[in-house]
Amino acid sequence: MKNSIFNKFTPKEPKFFPLLKELAEISDKAAEQLILCVESNNSAGADAIHQEIKDLEHQGDALAHKIFDELNSTFITPFDREDINSLANRLDDVTDQIYSCAKRISFYKAKRLPEEAAELAKQVKSATEIMQKAVAELDVLKKNPRAIAQYCSELHKLENQADEVFQKFIIKLFETEKDAVELIKLKEIVNVLEGITDETDHVGKIIKTIIVKYA
Amino acid sequence: MKNSIFNKFTPKEPKFFPLLKELAEISDKAAEQLILCVESNNSAGADAIHQEIKDLEHQGDALAHKIFDELNSTFITPFDREDINSLANRLDDVTDQIYSCAKRISFYKAKRLPEEAAELAKQVKSATEIMQKAVAELDVLKKNPRAIAQYCSELHKLENQADEVFQKFIIKLFETEKDAVELIKLKEIVNVLEGITDETDHVGKIIKTIIVKYA
């Protein structure tokens, strides 16, 4: 298209949706690795998993940055620029928090991760799957906002469930772990693990804001 | 009214204010129970209080959800939809944090809650009372924004005061508590208790944003 003005007014929205979907996919891949990371319990293979999550974290960072750049060079966007930017940042925060958790598992060298850690990692994976579905339907938001809002409610429910698992674990930890340093390590690892569902819940809240504004 | 278009344009704003007020009232009731919860110190009656706060948390969640649904089906709102949604979420966060705190008090079974815990619970109650007053005047925001801003300043001041109480307690705790596990329990309970005033301060900040936009 030669006419640059015309070009400027051509809707360019569709490109943001694939980028946001890609960001959600990165989080989901990281969640998949996180399950392996928890299961590995710092045995052989743990380093490779940790590196894989680190790579995903860098990909997410680069992609969020690309979305920011695109927003600044795009004349027309499907939603307000700042909402797309917030959603991209929040999606990226999920991967960041997964990476934070993997680092702690690798570095703290707790003697043995509890079964609740495995349970939480599976809840995180459920949350990133739901998050992916919600993001995948954003380009047809007006068609079915109720379905997307439903995904957001499920993210909120998962966050509550993860909190229950965390609390259950902490009670047991206080009763059984007599080594204070080990207690501190495990409490922090499981806390950061549970915190990932806070981040997926934040994504749900941003999406609900988008529904409230545009649906 | 038969004319549906006409109906659609009829201002429907007033209904949001009672819902927001109700949310603030739920927080205040939870704060009242929290004082009893701290005083009970896990003796008889503590379970009933814990259950009462859990019920209030569910009521708050359902109400925040109702506000979200109403926003999506209402043509005209008094403020931007997203601001009402943010405020509802932040009000609900206060009750959530109170519930988090009550769970910890119930589950951790600390030997004895310090007097600072009672002091903080009273500050929380003062904060939810001020929060209620601020929310109650939102429907006449333009009449007296200065008064509402003043309530927000008081919420900020209370947060600072609660932080002072927390710090004072932590110093004493480090000096006197030689059992590391007990220290961790008490530090966390009092930290989460103090964190409730962070949430009430957040409500104040959202209200200040609304003042800045609409007053």
Next chain:
Amino acid sequence: MKNSIFNKFTPKEPKFFPLLKELAEISDKAAEQLILCVESNNSAGADAIHQEIKDLEHQGDALAHKIFDELNSTFITPFDREDINSLANRLDDVTDQIYSCAKRISFYKAKRLPEEAAELAKQVKSATEIMQKAVAELDVLKKNPRAIAQYCSELHKLENQADEVFQKFIIKLFETEKDAVELIKLKEIVNVLEGITDETDHVGKIIKTIIVKYA
């Protein structure tokens, strides 16, 4: 200017930029004192430094409040009122977090602050310097948004670097510190110190939102 209506329509934007710059300068001064605070290691002079940071925190609070008041009495603002208010609050949060950290250093009386604390304090100072530069260019945002976005990226990078330092320190702490209470103290102090770069990163994110909306 006698004509009050005319007066009302006269652009009054420029006054916000000096106030925001001043807020950023206060954070930077606090960061400078924080380096001294860490170095002092609770020896003589520590109290004076602590008081100095407290004074800066009060100055920041008063200034953020002044910006809020000005926003409510100003007809025309350079950006949406709520964005200026958010930026002012986030800048003020940096100074608040520095003060929180100084309090913990003063009150916890850890036996010896680790070298990583000094390293982190220097990273904080680098961050507040970059933050100042970014804020200083906001009044010519449209001229060179890319340069300001670059500062924001640097703030994000510094946050990551500070997190690495924190993790490195925690690993060492878990390996070497056998006194659980001392471990809790040092973990918390260094955690709050690292958290200051989270706050400077938040400032970067708000500025990026402003770029996305207005550049």
